[in-house]
Amino acid sequence: MDRHPLPRPGVAGALLCRFVNQRQLYRMRAPASGREALAHAEPGAVYLDRETGEEMKPVAMVLPLAPSASALPRTPENLRICRRCEQLIGLDVSDCPYCSLRQEAL
Numbered sequence: 001m002d003r004h005p006l007p008r009p010g011v012a013g014a015l016l017c018r019f020v021n022q023r024q025l026y027r028m029r030a031p032a033s034g035r036e037a038l039a040h041a042e043p044g045a046v047y048l049d050r051e052t053g054e055e056m057k058p059v060a061m062v063l064p065l066a067p068s069a070s071a072l073p074r075t076p077e078n079l080r081i082c083r084r085c086e087q088l089i090g091l092d093v094s095d096c097p098y099c100s101l102r103q104e105a106l
């Protein structure tokens with residue numbers, strides 16, 4: 001087995017942080033129209049629907065929760081297989097988008 005010198009802890013930490021997504025993605029909804037969008041919302045900021053001009057409110061955090069090694073909403077560790085149609089679906093969905101089967105709680 002090859003032996004490699006261990007990097008100094010400070011250097012390793014700095015390198016790892018570059019690849020960790022620190023920003024939380026939110027599902028935003030405009031209450032009157034029901035229109036939705038995904039955004040990296042910040043506290044105190046106002047988000048407007050570009051079509052209707054309505055103010056959008058955060059209604060859910062999108063997986064993976066920050067901080068995460070990924071910024072993608074659908075990474076393999078956030079998917080499961082529907083037991084009826086065997087399609088890959090998100091962990092955070094309650095009904096399969098392909099066959100509508102109600103998913104078990106996690």
Ligand SMILES: [Zn+2]
Nearest residue numbers: 082085096099
């Ligand atoms: Zn299904």
